[in-house]
Every structure is written in C-alpha cells, then in structure tokens.
Amino acid sequence: MIQQLSVFMENRAGTLSAVLDVLKQAGIQLHALSIADTADYGICRMICDTPEKARQALLEHGVPAALSDVCAVELANTPGALADMVSLFTKAGLSIAYLYTFLLKDKPIMVFRTDDAAKAKGILESGGLCCFKW
Amino acid sequence: MIWNPIKECMPEEEKRALQGKRLHKVVDYVYHNVPFYRKKMQEMDLEPGDIQTIDDIVKLPFTTKQDLRDNYPFGLQAAPQSEIIRIHASTGTTGNPTIVGYTRKDIDVWSECMSRCLTAYGVHRNDIFSVAYGYGLFTGGLGVHYGVENLGATVVPASTGGTQKHAKLLKDLGITGIACTPSYALHLAEVIESMGIKKEELKLRVGAFGAEPWTENMRQEIQERLGLKGYNIYGLSEIMGPCVSYECECQNGSHINEDHFYPEIIDPATLQPLERGKDGELVFTTLTKTGMPVLRYRTRDLCSLLPGDCPCGRTFVRMSSIKGRSDDMLIIRGINVFPSQVESVLLEIPECAPYYRLIVDRVNNLDTLTVQVEARQDYLSQGFDTLSPLTQLEKKVAAQLKNVLSIAAIVQIKMPGSLERFEGKAKIVTDNRKLK
Numbered sequence: 001m002i003q004q005l006s007v008f009m010e011n012r013a014g015t016l017s018a019v020l021d022v023l024k025q026a027g028i029q030l031h032a033l034s035i036a037d038t039a040d041y042g043i044c045r046m047i048c049d050t051p052e053k054a055r056q057a058l059l060e061h062g063v064p065a066a067l068s069d070v071c072a073v074e075l076a077n078t079p080g081a082l083a084d085m086v087s088l089f090t091k092a093g094l095s096i097a098y099l100y101t102f103l104l105k106d107k108p109i110m111v112f113r114t115d116d117a118a119k120a121k122g123i124l125e126s127g128g129l130c131c132f133k134w
Numbered sequence: 135m136i137w138n139p140i141k142e143c144m145p146e147e148e149k150r151a152l153q154g155k156r157l158h159k160v161v162d163y164v165y166h167n168v169p170f171y172r173k174k175m176q177e178m179d180l181e182p183g184d185i186q187t188i189d190d191i192v193k194l195p196f197t198t199k200q201d202l203r204d205n206y207p208f209g210l211q212a213a214p215q216s217e218i219i220r221i222h223a224s225t226g227t228t229g230n231p232t233i234v235g236y237t238r239k240d241i242d243v244w245s246e247c248m249s250r251c252l253t254a255y256g257v258h259r260n261d262i263f264s265v266a267y268g269y270g271l272f273t274g275g276l277g278v279h280y281g282v283e284n285l286g287a288t289v290v291p292a293s294t295g296g297t298q299k300h301a302k303l304l305k306d307l308g309i310t311g312i313a314c315t316p317s318y319a320l321h322l323a324e325v326i327e328s329m330g331i332k333k334e335e336l337k338l339r340v341g342a343f344g345a346e347p348w349t350e351n352m353r354q355e356i357q358e359r360l361g362l363k364g365y366n367i368y369g370l371s372e373i374m375g376p377c378v379s380y381e382c383e384c385q386n387g388s389h390i391n392e393d394h395f396y397p398e399i400i401d402p403a404t405l406q407p408l409e410r411g412k413d414g415e416l417v418f419t420t421l422t423k424t425g426m427p428v429l430r431y432r433t434r435d436l437c438s439l440l441p442g443d444c445p446c447g448r449t450f451v452r453m454s455s456i457k458g459r460s461d462d463m464l465i466i467r468g469i470n471v472f473p474s475q476v477e478s479v480l481l482e483i484p485e486c487a488p489y490y491r492l493i494v495d496r497v498n499n500l501d502t503l504t505v506q507v508e509a510r511q512d513y514l515s516q517g518f519d520t521l522s523p524l525t526q527l528e529k530k531v532a533a534q535l536k537n538v539l540s541i542a543a544i545v546q547i548k549m550p551g552s553l554e555r556f557e558g559k560a561k562i563v564t565d566n567r568k569l570k
Contacts, residue, residue: 006519008521041524041549062550064549066517066519068517068518097520113520
C-alpha cells in the first residue's frame, strides 16, 4: 500500500494551478497525478515523495486535502501486462473504482482502488504479482 | 355577473358605516378573548369603546408575522377550540409554521368571498372547475374548493402533481375553469402540448391564478397556450386564504372583499398610513373573522390602493398588482421561503460551512431554488479519495431543506473559500426570474 493525496476541486479555471503552486512552493516532487471529473467537481489524486508535508501545505492554504492508502503494483513493461492484471480481478469478481499509472525508473506502476484491499492483495499474489512499496 | 351586488356594490358611506360597526365588534371581541391584543391595547391606553368608526382603525396596534410565530400555535386564536372546525398552516421562518384556525362561520365567509371571485371571473353553476392548488395545510386547494361548491359549479379536486392525468381529465371531462399558480398553468400547458392535445380540444374558458407574483406577459402566454381568460386572485392564510381580492372583467386591479377584510397602505418605515394611489405596505384587518381575527396585519406585500371607480359597478376598492416585498421573503412555486430558514438548516449540518447562496430561477415555467453551500475544509480532508462524499452531502442537505421548506431545492456543494465573501450587507439571494 502507498499513500495517495486527494484534493477536491471545483471545475473552474485556476483551481488546479492554485493547488500546484502550493506544492511547488513547498518543494514537493510529484510522481503521478490523475484527475477525475463530474459536471461540477473534480478530484485530483496524486502520488508524491512527501505526502504528509504536501497535505499540510495544502491545508495551510485552505485547500481540503486528504491522505488515503491505495494499492499499487509494479507490472512488466510488456504488451498485455495490464490486461492480464485486470482479468485477475474480473475472474475474482472484484471491481476497480479507479486506476491510473505512472513510470518509476521505466517501471510501470499501477495505482488502483477496490472495495477490499486485503482481497486485492491476495488476488495479485495469486497471479504472481507483488504490491509495490517505496 | 356579480354574486352579491348588495355588498359588492354598496354605496361608499353605507360601506364605511358597516366597516366601522364591524371593526368595533371585532376589536371588542379580541380585547375580551385574546390576551395578546388586550395587553397591546392596554399598553396604548385603548379600550374597545375608543373604536367606533372605521377612521379609528389608525389607533390600533399592528400585528406581524413575528407576533403569530411568538404565539404559536394557538395564542392568537379567539374562539374556543370547540368552535374551530379546520386548521391551515403556512411555512414559518424558524421551523414553526403559522397556524390559523377557522370556525364554521369563517369557512362560510371564505366560501362566500370565493364565490364572489369566481362569479367575477364568469364562472357559473354549469361549469366544471378544476382546483389545481395543493390540497392540505396550504389554503389554496380547500379554499377554492369550498368556493366552487358554494357557487354550485362542479369541482374537480385535481390538486398539484399528476399533471398528465390532469391534462387528460381537462380534455375528457370538458373542464371549463381552473385555479392554480400561474407557473403551474404554464407547466400544465407544456404537458398538454407534449401529449399532443390541441387547445381546441379543450373547453377551458376561465383561469383563476394567484399565490405567487405574475406579470402581464405570463398572463398573455397562459391565455394563448391554454385558450382561456386568466384572472388574478389574491389572498394569504393569515387573513383567510385565496378570496381576499379578485379581478373583475375590467382587469384593472383586484377588488378587495372590503366588508370582511379592511385594507390600509402604510409606509413600512414610518408605519404612517399613505393616501390612495401611493405605493406602500398592504395591511389588513379582518372585520368578521371569529377563529383567529387579526388587527392591522402587516402583509409585507408592496402595492397601492387604486383611486377612482371601476366601470364594473363594484364599489370595493381595488389593489394594484404586488410590486415587491418589504422583507426578504421569496415566493417559490407558491410557497413562502425565507433565506433565514435555509440558513437555520445549513447551520445544523456539521459538514457545511456558514457560507451559502440562494439562486431562484424559472426553468420551463417552474420556479427552481438552488442552494449553494460551502463544505467545511476539515470534513473534506478526512481521507476521502472519491467524489461520493460530495454527492452524499448534497443529498443530505437537500433532504433536510425539503423537510423545512416543503419544496425541493437543488443543492450544490462548493469548495471552502469559493463563495464570495462580503464585508457589508451580504448578497445572499439572486432572483433570476424575469417578472417584469
């Protein structure tokens, strides 16, 4: 499990910029960023080097920010690796709420969330995959 | 046609004499039966004997909505409970509705006044008349219903909602008259059109519209789309309900049933009476009510009393259309909404910050209320990584608002700090309805 930073944002020009400026001032190194949006809001999910420091910086600037533990798994950088991983979950009947990816030293890392983290870990292990840790 | 020419066309002097006699009687009655009025009059060194003619009315104390709230539920009721046969209620600002009890005599007066309204609109006993005001605590439904029955026409108690079924009945029964809010009339027109019913297939001839402000443009549109003639009806539950005033065929102001409800126009700042023709706050005294009579009730509605005679022959004074409010009350789909009601709900919800906006609009001819409220930063920082907490909070706020306001609001959760902050008087409400 790794720590993910989540920020609620309104769909309005300048809100992403304001968040990123705060992180820049605090010297935070971002590894991954994903934005999901609805008509009115977005949620920005980030993986960074110092999540707690990033959260404090955002809170001090009035930006609601939260930390949560999410699953991450390192995959082989080959065609079909992601398809194989997702099919493990399909077979086990566990749905994925969201998923995004980033490269760490050329290694693809999948960050994802299911309703049952323990079950997800078991599924990955049964497929010969390991949860990613820093 | 005139339902009661003896009263509706009474010569001025005779009318004033009757009003004076009735005013003395009602003042004497509340002095002896309502401690609130006795105390107020004693503080002003007034006794019932001091009130002999209608001109003496200016000596009397005012009654406000706050007085009604402070005396919730039965404090201003003058008749014993055994005489009360019905209760209506209107929404209040702090959760307490305004309770109005009616005696059998009050219901009779209401039906009489309502019959006068309907007759002025051209309704007669051969008509089939649909009442599409809400039935229930709101006075609109039952108030008009009893008037139609008293007149002898056939009443169809359609109430609100079930608009498609209502549209079908309009066509199949050959309904000739309808009473509802003007915005519901437009909504009904849309539903009728969407069902492929042509206005030529309808027999609608007369519409009685009220309970919310409307304009000449709306009247034209309703008349055009439903193929009827639309008349204004005015009333408020604190005084009686719909029937307080009504348009005649001249449609130049609404005649007030002056033998039962005495109108004054005052300056809302100085509380001094204003002369005929001047705009000010409308004040009513119930001259014949026995359940819950009120003296000089401040309606907060701004209008004028029109000078001059009406060609229809009625001598009852006419009031202009309502030009606004002297408080911040909004009328949304016929329901009274105070911004303070919304605030009291939001302050009770721990996830919400005390920053909010009300946006009123009219979409497809129906009023909408949008409430924007900021969520608290500490709530949003509790470890959520999906958007579901926001949609859940929206549902929670909407449900609690519905409980208090009795109408559904669209809730938008805003991020902390995103609503503009005001240093002086905050502009909380934006009303985008184009009523001019």
